[in-house]
Amino acid sequence: EVQLVQSGAEVKKPGESLKISCKGSGYSFTGYWIGWVRQMPGKGLEWMGIIYPGDSDTRYSPSFQGQVTISADKSISTAYLQWSSLKASDTAMYYCARRPVVPLGAFDIWGQGTMVTVSS
Amino acid sequence: EIVMTQSPATLSVSPGERATLSCRASQSVSSNLAWYQQKPGQAPRLLISGASTRATGIPARFSGSGSGTEFTLTISSLQSEDFAVYYCQQYNNWPPDSFGQGTKLEIK
Numbered sequence: 001e002v003q004l005v006q007s008g009a010e011v012k013k014p015g016e017s018l019k020i021s022c023k024g025s026g027y028s029f030t031g032y033w034i035g036w037v038r039q040m041p042g043k044g045l046e047w048m049g050i051i052y053p054g055d056s057d058t059r060y061s062p063s064f065q066g067q068v069t070i071s072a073d074k075s076i077s078t079a080y081l082q083w084s085s086l087k088a089s090d091t092a093m094y095y096c097a098r099r100p101v102v103p104l105g106a107f108d109i110w111g112q113g114t115m116v117t118v119s120s
Numbered sequence: 121e122i123v124m125t126q127s128p129a130t131l132s133v134s135p136g137e138r139a140t141l142s143c144r145a146s147q148s149v150s151s152n153l154a155w156y157q158q159k160p161g162q163a164p165r166l167l168i169s170g171a172s173t174r175a176t177g178i179p180a181r182f183s184g185s186g187s188g189t190e191f192t193l194t195i196s197s198l199q200s201e202d203f204a205v206y207y208c209q210q211y212n213n214w215p216p217d218s219f220g221q222g223t224k225l226e227i228k
Contacts, residue, residue: 035217037164044207044219044220044221044222045156045158045164045207045209045219045222046219047209047214047215047216047217047218047219049215049216050214050215059214059215059216060215060216061215061216062121062216063216095163095164097164099211104152104211104212105169105170105211106154106166106169106170106209106211107154107156107164107166107209108166108169108175109166110163110164110165110166111163112163113163
């Protein structure tokens, strides 16, 4: 079965660091981009950035550039999203999703989401 | 960055009836347009890509049309499980992709 499994919910304090993960299975991890999407409570979907695990080519939305870091370890089929200093406004559900490399495609498989709560 | 605008924000339709959801792009995205369904507490699910191609396992009552800047998702005969929030997404000009703000499809 093709799936993306994300790490569990996190509760952090402002200023703390965090790294969440997204592990792919059932397919060739280096055959797809992995993107990250934010959904703040009660709000819509926001595209954060994307990585190609084959060579770690990473692209960010201008809205998230410098705010988060996306990385991947193809040896363990896992992508990551990390923050160096969390803010309360980072409280949201974060989804990873895969996208075909060729041809250009939509996000066809999504992880279950990781809820991040930042509160003092 | 391309802006995607969905209408209406909320659509009230009775089961068995047809629902038509719209999505407009601020500039042409060719046919690189996807539709997703999201139910409460669940991740989004891909319904349509390439503006009109149903994803694997998606029932035939879901259809997509359009190209350029105007797109439509039609659900021909609403089932109870179809009441959800629907998002369009362009992936033609990226980064970043852009999502619409969503249309909530509710039971009338």
